Amino acid sequence: MGSSVKRVAVLGSTGSIGRQTLEVIGALPQNFAVIGLAAGKNTALLAKQIEQFRPRFVHSQSKEAPSSEAEYELLSLEEIAGHPDVDTVVIATSGKWGLKPTLAAAKAGKRIALANKESLVMAGEIITSQAKRNRAQIIPVDSEHSALWQCLEGESRRVSRLIITASGGPFLGYSPAQLAEVTPEQALKHPSWRMGSKVTIDSATLMNKGLEVIEARWLFDTPFEDIQVIVHPQSIVHSMVEFIDGSVKAQLGYPDMRLPIQYALSYPERLDNPQLPRLDWESIRKLDFAPPDFDSFPCLKLAIEAGKKGGTYPAVLCAADEVAVQLFLSRRIKFTDIAHLVGKALEKHKSTAHPTLEEIMAADEWGREMVSGLVKELNK
């Protein structure tokens, strides 16, 4: 292994981002090697990944260790994230399970390729201050934040506006009445991106976009007032930055997570990778834009408001949304009930300012229980 080969730990390796991260690493063996893999309960796929990449460290949520001919050390997520031999930690674990390993990587001064939204949404203040203190570099993997990062590169950061694009999801143009009738099958058909089911539903409600606004606030230390969301159905312009002189820079590409994943790994370099598609300007004939419809998609507003209020509101937002999305997927509530339940939970919450990680986790628990209680009332 050459000294220029970066040793990458992939936490959440069997999920959508994890698998695409391994595709990128597999295509660039001169640049990256897998030193750690962590997965949830998909032990069969994890075992295959271990065979192929031969990591030194493994974590599995499953009770039985993945059977494999390869030798490896079983560690916790935090142990892998903070291990001295790890250069870059890809945080692709889902939900609140991303927080502790992100914090461990921040404390250990790692390069963090961050795909987990909840880390910054729920604990942005704690994680960014730890990263700053320990010179950890948080590089976003989300296509929107990667676009913003790329547009800001080389600039003195005198920014007047961050413009985050939203595909608008599969229900762009739907009225609230139409939205009340949509099924999980319809909501899971995203027009442009391949993603896990939770994120796909969040894209359909625009909750996802709201979480991204909160993330952007922490990643780029930008006030909410200077972050704008615009709908762009083709998902080719991934986001834009307006500078103080009015000049706007945009980053473009086909919707393919492998580009922002690779950029987070290779930054500040760019690497040639034949896997990655090139925009074909013979076939792209138009790019559409529209302001978002806050009436049909109240989750966007709820998220931005929770972000502005801060404290433990964003933690409750994430927890309530996660439970509500599961309830929708299991057909216990309507699509429009997601926003209703999240809004109710936020309304009832008593926030703690500058919360500790424990207080954030407690707010998460509180939010889950609140939605579980509210849904019983809803179904009476």
Added chain:
Amino acid sequence: MGSSVKRVAVLGSTGSIGRQTLEVIGALPQNFAVIGLAAGKNTALLAKQIEQFRPRFVHSQSKEAPSSEAEYELLSLEEIAGHPDVDTVVIATSGKWGLKPTLAAAKAGKRIALANKESLVMAGEIITSQAKRNRAQIIPVDSEHSALWQCLEGESRRVSRLIITASGGPFLGYSPAQLAEVTPEQALKHPSWRMGSKVTIDSATLMNKGLEVIEARWLFDTPFEDIQVIVHPQSIVHSMVEFIDGSVKAQLGYPDMRLPIQYALSYPERLDNPQLPRLDWESIRKLDFAPPDFDSFPCLKLAIEAGKKGGTYPAVLCAADEVAVQLFLSRRIKFTDIAHLVGKALEKHKSTAHPTLEEIMAADEWGREMVSGLVKELNK
């Protein structure tokens, strides 16, 4: 005058770019001061500019010096461009008159804000090598090249493609037969940009875009094969760069030359200037793109071919085009004859490889005479 105030000489101050440069400088007196002004024969406007900006150095092509209460020193274009007290030289003189002052500024190691296309098109090799030797910085003022410059900022320049956008001019979608009938009045109505008449006709023939491709080749040291032109009628995306990982960066703004002018003056900083418009994403609903029509607009192809062949071909291209555009404006030839005459002149030219400035100027003379002779045959 504080030490941070940059002393700017504006060559071609009464033309479109010159006047807009003075608007920008007038709005930012904390950052820029006018140390020199040079103009052609518009002595009345030059006198007004002298009153307002009180430059130390003046050049006028007119026989009578501009009458003014102000005191100033009359110098040649080259003397102003190379004067030790000048920090930045804006080259906004038109046609071949830009070459010698650009070269003087390059030899004197100045910041050159370059709006004159012919300097790099006709003498790219000489000027870029002199600039390199003397650490002069050539920063483009053209909106397209400014966009490319901005997209490249902070990147390691591992570029796979420069994508230059073209508005397509007022005759987008016209057939060659329709183009044969267009009048100077129609051609002078550009849909998006305010510019001088020569540049406006060059925009209508797409010659302008061809010259920009040659300029880009020299400014960014990029082979012609990696420079693509695409039509974008709204002129909001000013150009794009595709990097080796397939990521594309674009620079956007309303068509307003004051932004690229200001950026060339303030680079690498950006400055807040209330004159400069902000993109309104509530009103921008779509951006269109299309491949250029090389059959209807043969000037684009002629220019790229002349650029590829190099030597004195680009000088003949510029000279022949300048004469042909004047003949069209004075109604002596048809719109489609512009390409015809330029093509004929290039066909008959015997090029000199790696020409000196004298050889370039001789080729310019040759091209002018050739077109004047060809038009007599055409009109027989």
